[in-house]
Amino acid sequence: MPALAPFGKIEVRPTTGPNTAAQIARDAIAGGARRIVAFGGDGTINETANGVIGTSTPFVMLPGGTANCMCVETRIGKNIDRAVRRVVSESEDVRIAVGKMTLQEGVSRYFLAMAGVGLDAIVASEVNLDLKKKIGKVAYWIAGFSMFARSLPQCEAVVDGVASQRSFVLISRVKNYGGDLEIARNVSLIDDCFEAVSFTGKNSLRYLPYLAGVAGRFAHLLPGTSFERAESVSCAPVGARRMPVQIDGEVVGALPARFEIVPDALTLRIPSGYLERKPWTTSH
Numbered sequence: 001m002p003a004l005a006p007f008g009k010i011e012v013r014p015t016t017g018p019n020t021a022a023q024i025a026r027d028a029i030a031g032g033a034r035r036i037v038a039f040g041g042d043g044t045i046n047e048t049a050n051g052v053i054g055t056s057t058p059f060v061m062l063p064g065g066t067a068n069c070m071c072v073e074t075r076i077g078k079n080i081d082r083a084v085r086r087v088v089s090e091s092e093d094v095r096i097a098v099g100k101m102t103l104q105e106g107v108s109r110y111f112l113a114m115a116g117v118g119l120d121a122i123v124a125s126e127v128n129l130d131l132k133k134k135i136g137k138v139a140y141w142i143a144g145f146s147m148f149a150r151s152l153p154q155c156e157a158v159v160d161g162v163a164s165q166r167s168f169v170l171i172s173r174v175k176n177y178g179g180d181l182e183i184a185r186n187v188s189l190i191d192d193c194f195e196a197v198s199f200t201g202k203n204s205l206r207y208l209p210y211l212a213g214v215a216g217r218f219a220h221l222l223p224g225t226s227f228e229r230a231e232s233v234s235c236a237p238v239g240a241r242r243m244p245v246q247i248d249g250e251v252v253g254a255l256p257a258r259f260e261i262v263p264d265a266l267t268l269r270i271p272s273g274y275l276e277r278k279p280w281t282t283s284h
Contacts, residue, residue: 041065
């Protein structure tokens with residue numbers, strides 16, 4: 001990609017399947033790579049970042065997937081040509097916090113954008129992958145509406161020590177959700193915290209007004225919703241039903257799980273316009 005020439009010599013290393021990008025990044029860093037550039041969707045970006053987090057090597061994101069939530073959030077955008085110009089000439093390398101998920105069996109993984117427990121992870125687990133390849137994000141809407149009138153599993157969510165029963169918990173580092181919507185209201189990648197957004201409801205019909213509230217940006221005014229600043233969130237299932245977990249759009253396991261903020265974890269190249277937002281402070 002000639003437009004990336006200001007970053008120095010470019011070596012392309014394609015992924016060979018799921019869960020390979022992190023090791024590719026680690027090997028490249030061990031070999032002296034000055035930057036790691038990930039071209040793909042949020043899942044590929046997440047996998048690659050997991051191989052960079054904890055090092056001083058700058059990480060660059062370029063959009064190449066279905067939703068491109070991280071690229072939309074940071075204003076890199078979805079158009080690859082404009083995105084390349086933006087990361088090269090209009091961006092800065094910034095040290096940021098990331099999220100860390102730990103499952104009961106000790107498996108842990110970092111995330112950049114969000115973790116979701118309950119409803120959205122159920123939808124993500126039921127998406128038809130062949131259909132997703134053909135029609136993109138519409139496949140998620142089809143999977144979502146297939147949940148119509150179904151009962152939902154419940155979890156006990158503990159947000160910074162305060163417990164409540166919920167059917168969907170979003171532990172977010174970004175406002176953007178799915179590339180088109182916004183659920184979290186205040187959080188930014190330059191904050192050292194999450195915004196924990198949670199919803200009550202044992203039947204999916206309860207989510208019709210929530211969906212309208214998210215689309216109209218008044219969900220925080222609806223009963224049954226909670227929007228809180230948090231540095232740690234723990235979730236455990238209520239009852240015997242399995243409750244899946246997704247991070248950055250990929251289903252990675254099931255509850256119980258703990259989510260915590262990891263400060264000063266990654267050097268991310270971010271457009272300067274995004275950085276103009278003031279960090280979220282305790283006065284909000």
